[in-house]
Amino acid sequence: MNTLGQRCRNLRLLHKWTQEELANKIGVTKQVVSNWERNVARPEINHLISLAEVFDVTTDYLFCIAELKGQVLEQEDLNLIGKNITFLMEHFVSPLKKRYSK
Template sequence: MDIGKKIKTLRLAKPLTQNELAGILGVSKSTMSNYERNISTPDPDTIIKLASYFNVSVDYLFNDGMDKPKDLIKEGNSYNTGKALDKDEWNAIYYYRRLSDEQRDYIKGQMIQLYQKSSSSNKS
């Protein structure tokens, strides 16, 4: 599925009109129409706004092999706040993805330890 179809699918799932989504993104309705028809591609700032608003990864928007949104935080999990990622969270993901597998494992272990420590202190 191309980026235009993905944008349209995400928009209709909300449900939003082209005009409403255009307002959210700060573009004109005709620009939004051009995105959905693959006449033009959103600039990087708009791509980030789209991914954040629809709570999908930027990779999902561009990767043809992904039929379903691959959310970083999946619905139904206890840690899902229902909020879009903020700038610090995006930066953390940006740097995390550039680490080696060994470094990622270390970071995950540290995060789990911090979470467990905070969970146990909150129960006390």
């Protein structure tokens, strides 16, 4: 299973963009894109949405969730899915709950 970083790199190369070109398209630095592709960091929600838009894919695809139906998963895949779900909860769901539970 690919990681979000691998997906970003593959999509960027498919579009024949440099890291700097992708960075300029979504308003970050080349180093930020490099960190994402090396799985050193993950994009914030606004950058994740921008990535999905410039690549013309879904955020589910970037998180490697879209093609999981019917697959037999290895433990490594399950661990990655768990990390992705945790990330989604911490960065997207929790802030929304805090904002609207007042």
